[in-house]
Amino acid sequence: MPTTLTPGRPxxxxxxxxxxQAAGDLLAEVGYDxxxxxxxxxxxxxxxxxxxxxxxxxxxxxxxxxRARDFFAEEVPDTGDLRGDLLALFDQARRRLEESSxxxxxxxxxxxxxxxxxxxxxxxxxLGLWSARVHTLVERAAxxxxxxxxxxxxxxxxxxxxxxxxxxxxxxxxxxxxAAFFERLVDCVLLPSLRSR
Amino acid sequence: MPTTLTPGRPxxxxxxxxxxQAAGDLLAEVGYDxxxxxxxxxxxxxxxxxxxxxxxxxxxxxxxxxRARDFFAEEVPDTGDLRGDLLALFDQARRRLEESSxxxxxxxxxxxxxxxxxxxxxxxxxLGLWSARVHTLVERAAxxxxxxxxxxxxxxxxxxxxxxxxxxxxxxxxxxxxAAFFERLVDCVLLPSLRSR
Amino acid sequence: MPTTLTPGRPxxxxxxxxxxQAAGDLLAEVGYDxxxxxxxxxxxxxxxxxxxxxxxxxxxxxxxxxRARDFFAEEVPDTGDLRGDLLALFDQARRRLEESSxxxxxxxxxxxxxxxxxxxxxxxxxLGLWSARVHTLVERAAxxxxxxxxxxxxxxxxxxxxxxxxxxxxxxxxxxxxAAFFERLVDCVLLPSLRSR
Amino acid sequence: MPTTLTPGRPxxxxxxxxxxQAAGDLLAEVGYDxxxxxxxxxxxxxxxxxxxxxxxxxxxxxxxxxRARDFFAEEVPDTGDLRGDLLALFDQARRRLEESSxxxxxxxxxxxxxxxxxxxxxxxxxLGLWSARVHTLVERAAxxxxxxxxxxxxxxxxxxxxxxxxxxxxxxxxxxxxAAFFERLVDCVLLPSLRSR
DNA sequence: TCATAAGCGAGACGGTACGTCGTGTCTTACG
DNA sequence: CGTAAGACACGACGTACCGTCTCGCTTATGA
Numbered sequence: 001m002p003t004t005l006t007p008g009r010p011x012x013x014x015x016x017x018x019x020x021q022a023a024g025d026l027l028a029e030v031g032y033d034x035x036x037x038x039x040x041x042x043x044x045x046x047x048x049x050x051x052x053x054x055x056x057x058x059x060x061x062x063x064x065x066x067r068a069r070d071f072f073a074e075e076v077p078d079t080g081d082l083r084g085d086l087l088a089l090f091d092q093a094r095r096r097l098e099e100s101s102x103x104x105x106x107x108x109x110x111x112x113x114x115x116x117x118x119x120x121x122x123x124x125x126x127l128g129l130w131s132a133r134v135h136t137l138v139e140r141a142a143x144x145x146x147x148x149x150x151x152x153x154x155x156x157x158x159x160x161x162x163x164x165x166x167x168x169x170x171x172x173x174x175x176x177x178x179a180a181f182f183e184r185l186v187d188c189v190l191l192p193s194l195r196s197r
Numbered sequence: 198m199p200t201t202l203t204p205g206r207p208x209x210x211x212x213x214x215x216x217x218q219a220a221g222d223l224l225a226e227v228g229y230d231x232x233x234x235x236x237x238x239x240x241x242x243x244x245x246x247x248x249x250x251x252x253x254x255x256x257x258x259x260x261x262x263x264r265a266r267d268f269f270a271e272e273v274p275d276t277g278d279l280r281g282d283l284l285a286l287f288d289q290a291r292r293r294l295e296e297s298s299x300x301x302x303x304x305x306x307x308x309x310x311x312x313x314x315x316x317x318x319x320x321x322x323x324l325g326l327w328s329a330r331v332h333t334l335v336e337r338a339a340x341x342x343x344x345x346x347x348x349x350x351x352x353x354x355x356x357x358x359x360x361x362x363x364x365x366x367x368x369x370x371x372x373x374x375x376a377a378f379f380e381r382l383v384d385c386v387l388l389p390s391l392r393s394r
Numbered sequence: 395m396p397t398t399l400t401p402g403r404p405x406x407x408x409x410x411x412x413x414x415q416a417a418g419d420l421l422a423e424v425g426y427d428x429x430x431x432x433x434x435x436x437x438x439x440x441x442x443x444x445x446x447x448x449x450x451x452x453x454x455x456x457x458x459x460x461r462a463r464d465f466f467a468e469e470v471p472d473t474g475d476l477r478g479d480l481l482a483l484f485d486q487a488r489r490r491l492e493e494s495s496x497x498x499x500x501x502x503x504x505x506x507x508x509x510x511x512x513x514x515x516x517x518x519x520x521l522g523l524w525s526a527r528v529h530t531l532v533e534r535a536a537x538x539x540x541x542x543x544x545x546x547x548x549x550x551x552x553x554x555x556x557x558x559x560x561x562x563x564x565x566x567x568x569x570x571x572x573a574a575f576f577e578r579l580v581d582c583v584l585l586p587s588l589r590s591r
Numbered sequence: 592m593p594t595t596l597t598p599g600r601p602x603x604x605x606x607x608x609x610x611x612q613a614a615g616d617l618l619a620e621v622g623y624d625x626x627x628x629x630x631x632x633x634x635x636x637x638x639x640x641x642x643x644x645x646x647x648x649x650x651x652x653x654x655x656x657x658r659a660r661d662f663f664a665e666e667v668p669d670t671g672d673l674r675g676d677l678l679a680l681f682d683q684a685r686r687r688l689e690e691s692s693x694x695x696x697x698x699x700x701x702x703x704x705x706x707x708x709x710x711x712x713x714x715x716x717x718l719g720l721w722s723a724r725v726h727t728l729v730e731r732a733a734x735x736x737x738x739x740x741x742x743x744x745x746x747x748x749x750x751x752x753x754x755x756x757x758x759x760x761x762x763x764x765x766x767x768x769x770a771a772f773f774e775r776l777v778d779c780v781l782l783p784s785l786r787s788r
Numbered sequence: 789t790c791a792t793a794a795g796c797g798a799g800a801c802g803g804t805a806c807g808t809c810g811t812g813t814c815t816t817a818c819g
Numbered sequence: 820c821g822t823a824a825g826a827c828a829c830g831a832c833g834t835a836c837c838g839t840c841t842c843g844c845t846t847a848t849g850a
Contacts, residue, residue, distance in 0.1 A: 048828095208794090209796085255838090544779075578745060
């Protein structure tokens with residue numbers, strides 16, 4: 001009983017996914033500027049009007065690709081101790097970034113300045129979800145007595161360190177974001193901070 | 198006796214500053230994409246050819262605005278203890294950002310993805326100089342016996358935390374980068390990390 | 395007992411008239427190009443599909459507006475002499491043009507080049523009917539001995555002069571097509587031609 | 592001494608001709624609607640901006656092609672008697688139309704309704720010049736005593752008959768505009784009219 | 789003193805992407 | 820089957836921007 005509340009031909013959901021797939025791939029392959037809407041339409045097998053009917057502009061389309069490529073599909077890890085949990089969490093993120101390519105994230109970041117009102121969705125979609133996961137891990141560790149329960153502001157700050165470093169690294173393409181990098185981050189920064197006081 | 202090695206009319210230095218001023222302002226006001234070269238030329242009271250004679254392209258011009266707005270003009274602070282030094286350092290940076298406006302930095306960050314070859318100059322110009330200052334402070338503190346002398350990789354990581362947080366905040370326009378933010382960063386993250394082990 | 399030979403809901407005749415009215419008006423108001431099918435549908439309170447079920451395309455719809463605004467509804471005049479008949483005929487045409495607006499005719503003419511297959515219908519519908527009326531008048535005058543019976547080609551040529559002048563005047567919007575214009579046409583061109591030889 | 596009154600790089604006249612040539616050819620080949628500005632630009636070896644810098648839109652460009660294809664380059668004929676002059680004049684026109692193709696004229700006519708303010712240039716450029724030539728011939732014949740000197744309005748009307756018939760024939764693509772057609776026009780219509788009274 | 793070489797303003801130019809619009813077809817659900 | 824509503828492919832439109840170029844003029848130096 002597929003009831004349609006609105007009259008007229010309904011939008012084809014398959015087109016949404018085709019467009020988002022094409023846009024995300026092109027974004028990762030050629031970058032934000034070189035990704036033309038015509039190219040997206042052509043690769044998705046779709047007309048430009050169909051894209052613009054869904055998103056007001058290029059930046060919005062790019063933003064929508066994050067939602068599509070759900071970075072946080074997996075479960076929050078539970079290895080028994082905080083260090084293992086944090087390392088596992090970073091490892092999840094690193095693998096997902098490698099799958100959908102760092103370039104995609106870089107494209108998203110580049111699109112941000114164009115449309116400042118896109119900042120909030122990114123914040124909630126990426127930073128917010130990440131932060132919630134870190135909170136979960138730390139709460140659990142506090143329950144186990146591993147660390148003192150930190151106050152909210154400090155924990156929030158702590159949670160943003162990882163993503164921020166990743167974002168800047170991605171933008172500057174400095175050194176590879178390998179396991180050693182995250183290990184150092186956990187051992188030299190996050191754990192000392194949580195254990196102090 | 199204005200000696201010129203090359204024949205012909207010498208370049209007018211006043212134009213350089215006018216262009217850099219106009220470009221920097223526009224960058225801060227409307228962002229990287231909406232900053233057109235024609236607009237820069239018009240605001241600077243200069244022709245486009247005069248700009249392109251000095252810089253190969255838009256990204257390079259944007260980069261030049263960083264050097265012009267010298268973020269690290271002041272001395273490395275020396276308050277006697279590490280906490281004071283760090284807070285003073287962050288305070289310097291915060292004030293300079295407020296002067297030349299956060300938006301300018303945001304424009305620079307957005308420009309990064311368009312011109313990947315700008316990543317290195319930015320790294321060296323901004324992150325590198327900042328990192329050197331942090332190194333100086335920490336070395337000095339280690340000399341005083343305040344903290345253990347950390348290994349290079351860990352210190353480098355530590356030095357990048359501040360700028361990365363700032364960059365992401367600027368891009369996402371989340372919460373204000375006030376003194377309390379930096380104080381929390383120093384007390385909850387940096388100092389615990391440096392004091393551990 | 396509304397007998398319908400075909401099954402299903404019968405077409406609503408009221409829609410035909412509404413569409414033709416809307417199309418004719420829009421054609422006169424904004425011209426052929428600016429008359430969009432969506433606008434016709436909207437003004438007629440009808441969906442686009444309803445239009446395209448009746449006519450294959452825009453040009454055909456425009457053509458249909460001619461038939462709807464029947465230019466030759468009235469009787470062939472009979473005043474007793476050729477000059478009076480011709481003037482009366484032109485006067486009929488002029489009044490009908492003023493009713494349904496010259497702009498409508500202009501729209502039709504403009505549509506001709508887009509759809510070359512419309513040329514024949516227009517020729518038969520407009521020029522042909524007009525020519526037949528002129529033939530009637532002249533035959534009648536020849537029967538009365540007023541003029542010599544001209545050969546077919548010459549008469550056909552003569553019959554086209556009036557409509558052609560009108561068409562070009564409409565396209566170029568030069569001088570008004572008033573009674574004096576047609577009187578001059580009859581007295582200085584048509585009658586001398588018919589009376590010669 | 593090529594003095595430039597306006598500053599900046601002067602427009603390249605060669606581009607004007609290339610564009611007009613390409614536009615005129617395309618207009619004749621594919622018609623008004625199928626003539627896309629991109630195609631014109633491509634064939635002229637020119638960028639679209641260069642076209643739009645010169646003409647505000649498509650219709651204006653089409654109109655400009657008439658000026659370029661000067662229909663009235665030749666001398667007014669002088670054969671000694673009016674009939675010969677008129678036939679020669681029509682023959683000139685017919686040959687020029689065949690050279691630059693009837694389709695071109697058809698395209699121009701089709702463009703007229705789009706931009707009503709283009710009607711005046713067409714009137715002056717085409718009808719006006721033609722009318723002046725007819726006036727010349729008839730005045731000359733009147734000087735010779737061949738015909739009575741007709742009043743202005745009647746002569747103007749007479750002069751428009753030819754072009755109007757041609758225009759409508761071109762629009763309707765009825766019968767070929769051959770020499771016999773014009774001969775009949777001269778002998779059965781124009782000369783009787785001029786000789787009467 | 790004057791020629792040369794470069795700087796400079798103005799703006800034309802090629803290329804390319806943008807976002808909009810119009811036509812004619814289609815796909816829903818409802819009458 | 821007719822109809823309303825509107826999605827859809829295709830393709831042209833006119834605009835904007837980038838980076839290059841071509842003018843004529845200006846400004847220094849070197850012969």
